[in-house]
Amino acid sequence: MTPHRDGSSVRFVIVAVLLALAAAGAMVVFLEVQYTGEALFWPKTPPVPFFTLILTTVGGLAVGLCLHVFGDHVQLLQQALTEFRKTGRFEPRHLPAGLLAIYLSLVFGASLGPEVAAIDLGGSMGTLAGDRLKHEVRRLATVGIVGSLIGFGVYLGLTRTTGGALYPLPPMGEILPLYLLYAAVLGLVGAGAGVLFIAAFHLFSRMMEPLAGQYLVRGAAGGIGLGIAATAFPLVLFSGQNEFVTVLETGVAAGAVALLLLAAAKILASTWCMATVFKGGPVFPLIFAGGTLGVAVSVLFPFIPPAVAVPAVMAGMIICVLKMPAVVIPIVALVFLQWEILIVVTVAAVAGYYATRSVMMFPPESEGEGAG
Incomplete structure (x- = not known):
């Protein structure tokens, strides 16, 4: 040289x-x-x-x-x-x-x-x-x-708990082969929720097409829609980073129906924000919605440990929307900081990815275009 x-x-x-x-x-x-x-x-x-x-x-x-x-x-x-x-x-x-x-x-x-x-x-x-x-x-x-x-x-x-995890879950204990089957199935459940996320975004984006360039009108619509959703479900406000901690602490007491409604509200609120004028990313909203669905699964089926249900559904939902396994798997594993969860996350992400790889939030011909 x-x-x-x-x-x-x-x-x-x-x-x-x-x-x-x-x-x-x-x-x-x-x-x-x-x-x-x-x-x-x-x-x-x-x-x-x-x-x-x-x-x-x-x-x-x-x-x-x-x-x-x-x-x-x-x-x-x-x-x-x-x-x-x-x-x-x-x-x-x-x-x-x-x-x-x-x-x-x-x-x-x-x-x-x-x-x-x-x-x-x-x-x-x-x-x-x-x-x-x-x-x-x-x-x-x-x-x-x-x-x-x-x-x-x-x-x-700086916001993590003493144990180090952003979202601490009860230890999984022994990794049973059945847990990996649960992870695959729940990865598909999460991927299904991801498909709904994508569909909602496409629907709201089409609704906003006649208002292209009318930023004040779209801004008013975006704010009113978000306000209505947040009045009914206050936890849909903000990214969900801190709000998901509340779900983990109170979700079992709230019940499965309330959790399912909350996850649906988060999906609608996030995609409505993205389709109107608000600017931000989908990762933490997906973590919140997927994690909330996972808590609901654990409530409905108590034999599935939260350390399996929550990360599996979360991984399946995020992978469906982002289509980036090499990014999604470590992100989901790191927010829980339990090494055994990495196996669950990997199985769920692979299942969700291959089941929905043809479902794209942005088709290849439109990628790179402005959000409007």
Whole structure:
């Protein structure tokens, strides 16, 4: 290797390390500001009647106004990743307005997660670094994404329980062969719920087609719909990251019917948000909906341990929507931090993936198009 190449390699490593640290720090700051905003806007006791409906409607209008003024440059998670695979870059000039739209969506209670912020933030920072160096744009954008996701993970780690798991479950105990059969069947159950998620998104997207470009009207519709759902089922607000802990603590007492209705409400609220103007990702909403269905299964069939039912249904649902086994399996396993759950998650994810691999949220010919 020539001295020039040695110097370039060293410079790339230094830039990559600094970029990853900066992206991780930026994501931690974004999440802290987000949760501070949520605490500011959402008091524990509603000060006026229909407070939830009022606030979500104001939020929808705020996001709609942001898109009207700055344009809609925030894609949904799968679209953003597909576009990156094609072009190898993000557009840094769209980042400030995009983060504002995502931030307003999240603090006003949109039933979506912040993972799109992580992808856009890290990818744009990496693209900017690559543009400045005039090479390695794709690699540096990837480094930026990894860095922001690490920051995401670090921040989530601060909210974990003493045992380390984001969602602790009773130990499974001995892994019986029958449990793997349960995992396969429940992976199909979760995949079926994922099909409903995709169908709801397609339905709501078609409903919004006549309002393309009318961001304020769509924002009002999005906020009103979310407010109605959240008035009936308050746990559908926000990403579901913290709300699923409540489901684990109170789900058995609530009963299977209430859990099934809650999961359905989360699916409808999340897909309605995605189809209107709210910006955010589907991962934590899918974790919430799939996990809630898993708790319902455990209530209906007590002979299936929660450590089998919850991660199996969750994995099947997420894999159906995201179609990324190499990403979904470790994510679901890591939120529970029980090594034996990895086997259950793998079996369920494989079953769900092959059963629904032809069911796409974004058909190949439309991938990469804007969310509208």
